[in-house]
Amino acid sequence: MADTQTAQDAVLERPIRDEDGAIDPALIEQISQAVLLSDLTTLRAVVADMHEADLGAVLEALDPEERPRLISLLGADFDFTALTEVDDAVREEILEELSAQTVAEGVRDLDTDDAVYILEDLNEADKQEVLGKLxxxxxIALQQGLDYPEGSAGRRMQSEVVAVPPFWTVxxxxxxLRETEDVPERFFEIFIADPAHHFVGTVQLDRLLRTKRPVPVAELVGEENRVVKATDDVEDVARMFQRYNxxxxxxxxxxxRLVGVMTIDDIVDxxxxxxxxDVKQLGGVDADEELSDPVRQIAKSRFRWLFINLLTSFLAAAVMSLFEAQMTQLVALAILAPIVASQGGNAATQTMTVAVRALATQELGAWNLRRFFTREMIVGLxxxxxxxLITGVVAAIWFSSTGLGVVIGIAMIVNLIAAAGAGVAIPVLLDRFDIDPAIxxxxxxxxxxxxxxxxxxxxxxxxxLGLG
Structure with missing residues (x-):
């Protein structure tokens, strides 16, 4: 018994993450062994009080068959919020192995936004089975969130709010707030709503606490109330949070009617x-791809854009074939041609990355498109x-041909200007036709x-050079 307690104390004293933020492998091994041995005492000592972000990382590090067993062993001691911290594929695998009753018990005490986030990926039959256990x-609270479109504020909002009528005093x-037990654990503002639950305004907590008790809360409502509609896109909401702090x-x-609240922790996510x-799509990778995805799924999702790239490569090869005779006469052309194309590709990627990001954040529009395009063209020039100058001098010395240096210099200028133009024009045109420019x-x-x-x-x- 003393040896067991000593081992547990050693685990508790060991830091969960190293200085680089990675989960300690020895800790993972300890948890894995405890799961295999059904050592509930050690699991409760090590895992039960772990932050949900760390617990999510532990789940991802465990073998697939150990994850649901860990949850089942811990029972009520397992914090289901950790499932919001794992990859979608990992979460789906875990939920498939858990009973509807276990899932229902797990999401019962969560904030509605976290519960909806966990349940939304279940198929309809499993979803209804879990809801039936509540x-x-x-x-009703969870179904309300699930009924809103995917990617909308209604899906990410927390339905638990602090709302009082306008005729109440401070x-x-x-x-x-002091006497009611079912208020949210954390909140930042008090919302004012009429008897029909229509939103009236917002009162900041600091202003509420600095005001004398007899003052009606309606008098504390600020002049500017930023309101989110449940059907608004969450990325638009995030930009509003960012814009107005x-x-x-x-x-x-x-x-x-007041139906919920969006908080900064949701917006950060x-x-x-x-x-x-955006980063994934710029690389031609599906936005849903995760490290835990199976090989076949990853290969299939990447094949599409690689195939399109192959077809476009044949177009470039066809252009080179038009000058086959000239390259036969002067081998230097075949050696230097890829340099021009490569520099243009890199320059275009730089411009395209800035353009795509500006479009995504709505910083690029009709009002500044001409200025942005002109700026990039000048940069390209x-x-x-x-x-x-650099490639011209190198080519002239390398092949002892001033003419070849002049040729590659002119081509370099032309291609970098074209790269700048394409890097702006193509994302903008794709965006106009409602095609995601990042992809x-x-x-x-x-x-x-x-x-x-x-x-x-x-x-x-x-x-x-007079070739032909």
């Missing part, structure tokens, strides 16, 4: 997910001239720079 009031409101915002339905999606821009921009680069270099060489 009380009518719990089921004293009544403070007493209500909000900590929380009320959510209303189509009739103007939205911003992180949006940035993660300046860099083109700079690299024209499709890379392939088309690369094609433009390859085609223009090869055609410009080989075409100018044909004319300048």
């Amino acid at each position: 009380t009518p009031s719990e089921r 004293g009544q409101t403070i007493d209500y 909000l900590v929380a915002a009320p959510v209303i339905d189509e009739a103007g 939205v911003i992180e997910e949006a940035a993660d999606d 300046l860099n083109g001239v700079g690299f024209a 499709a821009s890379g392939t088309f921009v690369t094609t433009v720079t390859d085609v223009v680069g090869f055609f410009a270099f080989l075409g100018i060489a044909t004319l300048w």
